Amino acid sequence: MTLLRDHDLARAFDHASHTYDRLTALNPGYRTDLLRSARRLQLPGGGAGLHVLDLGCGTGASTRALLRAAPRARITAVDASAGMLRRALAKPWPARVRFRHLTAEEVVTTGEGPYDAVFAAYLFRNVTDPDGVLAALRTLLRPGGRLAVHEYSLSGSAAHHALWTAVCRGLIIPAGSITGDGALYRHLWHSVVRFDTAPAFTARLADAGFTGVRAAPVAGWQTGIVHTFLARNGAAGPQGEEAR
Numbered sequence: 705m706t707l708l709r710d711h712d713l714a715r716a717f718d719h720a721s722h723t724y725d726r727l728t729a730l731n732p733g734y735r736t737d738l739l740r741s742a743r744r745l746q747l748p749g750g751g752a753g754l755h756v757l758d759l760g761c762g763t764g765a766s767t768r769a770l771l772r773a774a775p776r777a778r779i780t781a782v783d784a785s786a787g788m789l790r791r792a793l794a795k796p797w798p799a800r801v802r803f804r805h806l807t808a809e810e811v812v813t814t815g816e817g818p819y820d821a822v823f824a825a826y827l828f829r830n831v832t833d834p835d836g837v838l839a840a841l842r843t844l845l846r847p848g849g850r851l852a853v854h855e856y857s858l859s860g861s862a863a864h865h866a867l868w869t870a871v872c873r874g875l876i877i878p879a880g881s882i883t884g885d886g887a888l889y890r891h892l893w894h895s896v897v898r899f900d901t902a903p904a905f906t907a908r909l910a911d912a913g914f915t916g917v918r919a920a921p922v923a924g925w926q927t928g929i930v931h932t933f934l935a936r937n938g939a940a941g942p943q944g945e946e947a948r
């Protein structure tokens with residue numbers, strides 16, 4: 705199967721946006737796993753004085769997790785799909801959260817930043833050029849800034865691969881097909897199978913120049929299937945502490 709990319713992927717998410725929140729609500733742990741990953745950023749002081757980027761915010765589930773993890777941070781949330789953003793905007797948000805219709809590749813052209821932290825949940829296996837986006841993030845993050853990538857990235861074990869395929873064939877694709885989004889959910893299945901394993905994505909982050917890179921598994925049935933990848937932009941500050 706050819707994976708959906710760029711414009712085609714955005715259109716598929718536009719269509720799926722109507723049912724996205726209902727479908728993800730069926731996934732036990734979807735929201736608590738996002739919250740755990742956002743908390744793993746360990747933003748100090750509830751995020752006071754910090755500017756955080758939510759890359760590929762979708763309908764705002766990852767934005768909500770960030771807001772809970774860092775209730776005092778300013779958050780800019782961007783997504784390539786106008787439909788997903790419309791769903792996000794229909795929800796109540798404090799004034800320090802704003803949404804913009806931009807691709808991950810375009811954010812760097814806005815001249816905004818630097819950001820103190822970036823959260824990218826379920827984005828990276830969707831982008832055409834992950835190394836290009838990682839390079840852009842290094843210019844968007846301030847030195848020592850934090851990155852958390854929450855992603856379907858298989859452990860490399862045959863058991864986790866088989867479980868992912870069984871869940872996709874038995875649940876995710878049939879449920880997504882009912883709403884006319886079969887192509888997107890088949891893309892989900894294949895994009896995960898073809899994406900980096902957790903060790904490979906860890907190496908990709910290090911190759912891009914991120915430091916302190918580590919992968920942490922999520923809990924529950926997605927252990928070995930979803931990971932949080934944590935990293936910093938370049939050198940850490942004095943005594944291993946980042947500047948703020």
Ligand SMILES: C[S@@+](CC[C@H](N)C(=O)[O-])C[C@H]1O[C@@H](n2cnc3c(N)ncnc32)[C@H](O)[C@@H]1O
Pocket residue numbers: 713714717738759760761762763764765766782783784785788806807808809824825826827830831832
């Ligand atoms: C699976 S959803 C996840 C949304 C949200 N982060 C969450 O955790 O629920 C992936 C989102 O990434 C967006 N996306 C995919 N490729 C993108 C790109 N190149 N730039 C910006 N957004 C992108 C899609 O439009 C979609 O809303």
